[in-house]
Amino acid sequence: MARSAYVSNILKGHVVYYCKDCEKIVETKPVGRKFVYRCAVCGTKNVAFGTEKTIRAFYRVKEEEEIRNPKSE
Numbered sequence: 001m002a003r004s005a006y007v008s009n010i011l012k013g014h015v016v017y018y019c020k021d022c023e024k025i026v027e028t029k030p031v032g033r034k035f036v037y038r039c040a041v042c043g044t045k046n047v048a049f050g051t052e053k054t055i056r057a058f059y060r061v062k063e064e065e066e067i068r069n070p071k072s073e
């Protein structure tokens with residue numbers, strides 16, 4: 001029971017949009033009635049979408065924690 005609720009939650013929510021030009025997760029605007037989205041940053045339609053987990057894994061999007069550049073030395 002719990003598992004089906006979990007899957008349903010994934011399917012319904014937390015979809016992110018990844019712009020292949022910006023090479024990051026971006027805000028988008030839907031284009032027409034198709035599943036086409038325009039990047040709100042650069043304006044191209046070169047946008048993929050999926051769950052955050054899928055997108056991060058596929059495009060190797062870095063977590064913000066990883067992006068920060070610690071000056072350890």
Ligand SMILES: [Zn+2]
Pocket residue numbers: 019020021022023026039040041042043044
């Ligand atoms: Zn973009």
